[in-house]
Amino acid sequence: MKSFASYKASITASVLILAMAGTAAAQEELGGQTLIDAARKEGKLVLYTSNQIEAEQELVKEFNKRFPDIRVEIVRAPGSRLATRIATELSANQLSADVIDMSDRGLVDGIKDAFADYAPPNAADYPEAVKSIPNLWPKSTWGFVLAHNAAIVPEGPSNWADLLKPEYKGKVGLVVANSGGSTWTTAMFQRKELGDDFWQKLAGNGVTVYPSGSPLASALVRGEVAVGAAQSNSVIPLARDGAPISVSFPQEGIPITPSAAGLTKAARNPNAGKLYLNWSLSAEGQEAWVKGQGGFSTLPQAGLPDGAQEGKVKLWLPDPVEYQSVRNAWIAEWNKIYNVQ
Amino acid sequence: MEVTAPKSAAPYSDYRLASAFKLAAPRLWIALLLVILAFLVLYPVAMLTYGALTNEDPITGSGQGTLSLSNFLAVIGDPAVRNATWNSLVICTGGTAIAVVVGLLFAWITVRTNTPMRRFIEIAGMLPLFVPPLVAAFAWGLLGSPRTGLINVAFSFLGVPLSVNFYSTAGMIFIFGIYYAPYVYMFTASALKNMDPSLEEAAEISGVGPFRTLFTIVFPLITPAILSGTLLPFVVMLGIYGIPAALGTPAQISVLTTYIYGLISWSPPNYNAAAATSVILIAVTALCVVLQQRVMKGRSYVTVSGKSFRPKQLDLGNWKWATLAFALAYLMLGVILPTIALLIASFRKFLFIPDVGALFQLSAYSLAHYEQLFANPLTWRSVVNTFEIGLVTAIIGGVLAFAISYTVYRTNLAGRRLLDIVSTLPVAIPGLVVGVAYIWAWIGLPLNLYGTIWILALAFVARFLPDSVKSLSTSLMQIHKDLEEASQVCGVGVLGTIRQIIVPLVMPGLISSMSLLFILAIRELGSSLFLYVSDTIPMAVLLLDFYEGGNVGVTAAFSLVQTLLLVAVIGLSTVAARSFATFSK
Numbered sequence: 001m002k003s004f005a006s007y008k009a010s011i012t013a014s015v016l017i018l019a020m021a022g023t024a025a026a027q028e029e030l031g032g033q034t035l036i037d038a039a040r041k042e043g044k045l046v047l048y049t050s051n052q053i054e055a056e057q058e059l060v061k062e063f064n065k066r067f068p069d070i071r072v073e074i075v076r077a078p079g080s081r082l083a084t085r086i087a088t089e090l091s092a093n094q095l096s097a098d099v100i101d102m103s104d105r106g107l108v109d110g111i112k113d114a115f116a117d118y119a120p121p122n123a124a125d126y127p128e129a130v131k132s133i134p135n136l137w138p139k140s141t142w143g144f145v146l147a148h149n150a151a152i153v154p155e156g157p158s159n160w161a162d163l164l165k166p167e168y169k170g171k172v173g174l175v176v177a178n179s180g181g182s183t184w185t186t187a188m189f190q191r192k193e194l195g196d197d198f199w200q201k202l203a204g205n206g207v208t209v210y211p212s213g214s215p216l217a218s219a220l221v222r223g224e225v226a227v228g229a230a231q232s233n234s235v236i237p238l239a240r241d242g243a244p245i246s247v248s249f250p251q252e253g254i255p256i257t258p259s260a261a262g263l264t265k266a267a268r269n270p271n272a273g274k275l276y277l278n279w280s281l282s283a284e285g286q287e288a289w290v291k292g293q294g295g296f297s298t299l300p301q302a303g304l305p306d307g308a309q310e311g312k313v314k315l316w317l318p319d320p321v322e323y324q325s326v327r328n329a330w331i332a333e334w335n336k337i338y339n340v341q
Numbered sequence: 342m343e344v345t346a347p348k349s350a351a352p353y354s355d356y357r358l359a360s361a362f363k364l365a366a367p368r369l370w371i372a373l374l375l376v377i378l379a380f381l382v383l384y385p386v387a388m389l390t391y392g393a394l395t396n397e398d399p400i401t402g403s404g405q406g407t408l409s410l411s412n413f414l415a416v417i418g419d420p421a422v423r424n425a426t427w428n429s430l431v432i433c434t435g436g437t438a439i440a441v442v443v444g445l446l447f448a449w450i451t452v453r454t455n456t457p458m459r460r461f462i463e464i465a466g467m468l469p470l471f472v473p474p475l476v477a478a479f480a481w482g483l484l485g486s487p488r489t490g491l492i493n494v495a496f497s498f499l500g501v502p503l504s505v506n507f508y509s510t511a512g513m514i515f516i517f518g519i520y521y522a523p524y525v526y527m528f529t530a531s532a533l534k535n536m537d538p539s540l541e542e543a544a545e546i547s548g549v550g551p552f553r554t555l556f557t558i559v560f561p562l563i564t565p566a567i568l569s570g571t572l573l574p575f576v577v578m579l580g581i582y583g584i585p586a587a588l589g590t591p592a593q594i595s596v597l598t599t600y601i602y603g604l605i606s607w608s609p610p611n612y613n614a615a616a617a618t619s620v621i622l623i624a625v626t627a628l629c630v631v632l633q634q635r636v637m638k639g640r641s642y643v644t645v646s647g648k649s650f651r652p653k654q655l656d657l658g659n660w661k662w663a664t665l666a667f668a669l670a671y672l673m674l675g676v677i678l679p680t681i682a683l684l685i686a687s688f689r690k691f692l693f694i695p696d697v698g699a700l701f702q703l704s705a706y707s708l709a710h711y712e713q714l715f716a717n718p719l720t721w722r723s724v725v726n727t728f729e730i731g732l733v734t735a736i737i738g739g740v741l742a743f744a745i746s747y748t749v750y751r752t753n754l755a756g757r758r759l760l761d762i763v764s765t766l767p768v769a770i771p772g773l774v775v776g777v778a779y780i781w782a783w784i785g786l787p788l789n790l791y792g793t794i795w796i797l798a799l800a801f802v803a804r805f806l807p808d809s810v811k812s813l814s815t816s817l818m819q820i821h822k823d824l825e826e827a828s829q830v831c832g833v834g835v836l837g838t839i840r841q842i843i844v845p846l847v848m849p850g851l852i853s854s855m856s857l858l859f860i861l862a863i864r865e866l867g868s869s870l871f872l873y874v875s876d877t878i879p880m881a882v883l884l885l886d887f888y889e890g891g892n893v894g895v896t897a898a899f900s901l902v903q904t905l906l907l908v909a910v911i912g913l914s915t916v917a918a919r920s921f922a923t924f925s926k
Contacts, residue, residue: 052886052889052891053883054713054717054892073876074719075873081610081870083610085780085871092791094791096874096875107609151693209593211599212889213891214888221692221693222692224487224488234891338593340593340595341595341603
């Protein structure tokens with residue numbers, strides 16, 4: 001009897017321990033109970049980001065499912081405006097951000113003093129290629145895919161070279177190369193992987209150039225342009241919601257741009273900030289971005305957005321040194337070819 | 342304030358003190374105004390100029406940067422800048438021409454003719470002013486884009502062999518003209534209202550026709566209002582980003598503002614070149630101001646004197662239907678069509694409308710975008726913030742503008758010309774650049790302005806000082822000196838005269854200039870971009886966030902909500918102005 005009772009007790013105990021170990025493991029992944037308690041005590045954090053506001057709000061909703069008592073306040077601006085704001089706040093000692101997520105790694109140089117030492121618990125899972133800047137991590141990764149209005153051209157382009165087909169003449173939409181980090185990566189990818197003359201050939205096919213990703217996505221939905229290269233996280237949710245848009249993942253490769261996110265030295269809510277970063281960089285946070293918002297991730301566990309087939313998709317990361325060194329000269333050429341001033 | 346000669350045995354020293362005060366007071370007054378303007382305008386402009394002359398950020402730089410003209414020379418020598426300048430001048434001249442013709446006709450129709458439905462036309466004619474430029478261009482992009490614009494869809498349905506393309510220079514001129522006509526209307530309508538009709542009556546008795554009277558008597562008499570109404574929209578158009586960004590960029594038409602936006606938005610941002618480029622805008626504006634002063638010099642435009650009169654209404658006969666048609670056509674273009682476009686965009690799940698039939702598929706419509714908008718916690722916060730900012734801007738800005746315009750236009754104090762010039766400066770600096778100038782100038786001050794709504798409100802007060810001073814000055818210039826002199830002869834002091842004579846007479850003008858400030862503050866986007874923090878986000882910035890996030894439906898829904906809120910505020914202030922007028926009678 002006694003042995004049975006102790007057997008039962010030991011089973012119960014081990015189940016309990018296992019369960020606790022499960023949550024403890026999950027908590028460990030996010031930085032441990034002490035951090036979580038401290039973050040809860042702070043109760044809020046301020047995030048500066050270049051991500052689209054509603055997309056970031058969706059991520060915060062997911063975060064709040066786990067941590068409902070930590071409020072995330074967002075200041076959103078495109079990369080260069082954000083960098084200017086941060087640099088100015090920094091020099092006046094008035095930086096109000098706890099966490100900064102910069103879309104363009106090229107802009108980090110001027111504000112690198114803002115960041116505190118930080119690494120997520122799962123740092124080892126990230127590839128070396130995205131660890132070129134100390135303390136900064138790829139919280140959000142954007143990728144450019146092909147999209148077409150299926151009501152106008154039922155068979156859209158399935159690879160980059162298709163954009164040059166005469167049937168799309170005058171119907172192609174593009175975003176200016178210098179709009180941000182991801183558009184620059186895309187232009188760089190095209191020139192390096194599709195041929196030195198790809199820009200010229202594409203310009204010759206009559207393109208309409210949009211100042212940023214959103215007017216292009218809207219022009220695609222409306223049929224103002226029929227095909228285009230667009231950010232996956234702006235077109236995949238549209239297609240999912242029923243817009244007449246179809247997305248394809250070009251075989252030559254998908255240029256992806258990892259952001260540079262970190263904790264600030266000036267953080268008033270360092271624990272909440274750290275917890276948000278840990279969560280964002282965890283498999284759960286990255287999946288929320290990839291599966292929920294149609295973005296990409298450099299964390300292998302996060303998978304690919306809906307519609308992309310594992311093994312068939314080639315992600316293309318720019319060389320971090322070349323990304324900076326050829327930028328100004330190549331952008332100037334791009335602007336000339338597409339008559340952008 | 343008013344000092345009279347000492348009665349009998351009053352101590353001599355008191356008299357000396359009082360007269361010393363009387364002598365010093367005007368100087369102190371001018372000095373006070375100049376100090377305020379130095380803080381609001383000169384200091385930020387100085388920061389901007391420093392930025393244009395150096396190669397580093399005035400705040401974050403080491404202070405070791407060398408001063409040189411290289412930014413200016415690079416800007417002037419750049420063919421892209423010359424092209425953008427030329428495009429800006431062409432588009433803004435064309436836009437101003439349309440705005441002046443439309444606005445002036447509109448003012449005349451509502452104030453001086455017996456055109457039917459004038460009250461309605463008067464209110465609805467101001468509506469385009471409440472529409473932020475980005476929203477207007479966004480709506481007209483939906484209506485007038487070359488392939489799937491609603492107008493082209495309608496044309497092809499009706500079998501009309503026409504098509505429009507608003508992604509063009511002509512398209513931008515048209516949109517600028519439509520949306521800035523209310524500026525001209527505002528300046529000229531109040532002048533027309535306050536005009537003594539005896540000259541027109543004389544013309545009528547002498548057998549002069551109504552249109553000849555209009556061009557030989559009415560318009561020449563309100564020349565200062567027309568000139569202000571021409572100058573201001575022209576300069577404001579030069580600084581607008583939203584319209585050329587949405588309509589010009591797809592056609593690769595670059596103007597100065599989109600060029601500057603590129604300089605500060607693309608990476609790496611180049612504020613020094615942006616500051617240098619905006620100096621071109623400042624130069625063009627300065628030229629306009631000088632021209633205006635030349636033309637106005639030595640003329641009198643007094644139309645309100647002590648005589649009592651009622652504005653005369655012209656019987657247009659059958660022509661009144663033509664003027665009604667004109668007004669309705671304007672309403673159609675400026676208000677109804679864009680509102681329809683926004684309504685469709687906000688209620689429709691997606692904006693793919695290949696033919697007219699698709700417009701009537703009810704299943705394509707839903708409340709989803711509104712639900713999403715109102716579920717967003719930032720929406721209400723931004724509405725509250727915006728109203729606070731608008732209110733503070735309108736009150737501080739209105740009082741300051743009154744103080745400045747009274748001093749400039751109704752006194753002979755030394756230094757008033759300087760006040761005039763300094764208060765006109767901000768109009769020349771594009772909002773995008775001005776925001777940077779303000780953060781450069783004010784973030785380091787120990788006032789803790791940054792992070793509060795006050796930094797936004799003060800920036801708006803400074804930015805819209807030219808608009809409010811000019812709109813008040815037209816009311817002030819029309820009040821005859823006789824009225825003040827009469828009051829002073831009766832022994833009333835300067836402050837007493839202002840209170841008893843000037844304020845009641847310009848009160849409608851002051852209220853409308855405060856309303857204008859309120860509207861401008863609510864619409865303002867460019868200069869807010871650097872000044873808000875997460876707590877103080879205004880509606881315009883959140884709208885841009887939605888727009889840049891690519892959510893057309895929510896953008897359209899928020900645009901409509903914003904416009905409705907503005908219309909409600911204006912409705913209230915019109916009622917307030919009317920009841921004040923009735924009360925003071």
